[in-house]
Amino acid sequence: RKGGAEMTQREFKDMPSRIARLPRDKRGFPIPKFVGAVDKKGEPDFRLVSHDHMAACVRRNLCWICGDVMGTRKAFALGPMCCINRVSSxxxxxxxxxxxxxxxxxFLSNPNAKRRQRDLPEAGEVAGIMxxxxxxxxxxxxxxxYSLMQVSNGVLFFxxxxxxxxxxxxGRAATRAEIKASIASGIPHLEEVAKRDGRGAMSELKRMRKRFDALLADRVPA
Known part of the structure; x- marks a missing residue:
């Protein structure tokens, strides 16, 4: 205790030094640079991103999470469906x-976690079709x-x-079975969008799926 208040600091394994320098929220989680707003209680709202930071990331080659300058290698955190169409928001x-x-x-480490939609303003919507x-x-x-594409509700990263x-x-390396289950549960959503766009879109989706399957077979042990 300090000053009569209980001090709690969540501990994380293998935290990069760049992230360790970030401020923490009341739970002890690092607050990424992309967080763009606070909620009604004054706490950082991780669902709302800073568009100014996004622009700075593109313009100055900054890390989306820690805000420091990056090198030539760039890492995107994607769901398997985004791996298929090679698009990130x-x-x-x-x-x-x-x-x-x-x-x-x-959210990323717990498959049972749900997206919180309560009190989410329109500014919280991501670009493209989520x-x-x-x-x-x-x-x-x-x-x-990567390249940029302007869409009706923002910018996408190819x-x-x-x-x-x-x-x-x-919180660990995924198994091939977990990856396949994620693809099986997500691909119907991409197919639904492609069907609305016509036969050409379905053919393109099949081509992209085949390309991703080849990558998966080459890089992830069965």
Missing amino acids: EPPSHYECAVFAAKACP IERNPGVTAIWVTRF VGEPEGLEFYAR
Whole structure:
């Protein structure tokens, strides 16, 4: 205790030094640089991102999570569906920061966690079409290149060919069975969108799925 108040500091394993320098919320979780607002109680709302920080990440090659300058290798934290279409609604991070997020984030590390939609303003919506589910598995897609695409509700990031590809679930390396289960539960959502866009979109989705399956077979042991 200090000054009559109980001091609690959540401990995390293998926390990168860049993230360790970030302020903490009342639970003891590091507050990423991308957090753009506080809730009605004055606590940081992790669902709301700073568009100014997003622009700075692109302009100055900054890490989405810690805010420090990155090198040439850029790591995107993606769900398996985003691996198929190679699209992210968020900028890349340092590899170490992305892996830590995959292991420690309450939503990314817990397949049973739900997205909190209560009191979420329109500003909290991500660009593109979000699949309203927890994928249960997070991929760390490492690449040297990405490109931007302006859409009606923001900016999307198209990731380049991966130099590294890893999958995490429940705070550890994901099994092939967990990855396959995530794909099986998510692909119907992509197919629904593709069907609305016409036959050409379905053919393109099949091509992208085949390309991802080849990557998976090459990089993740059966």
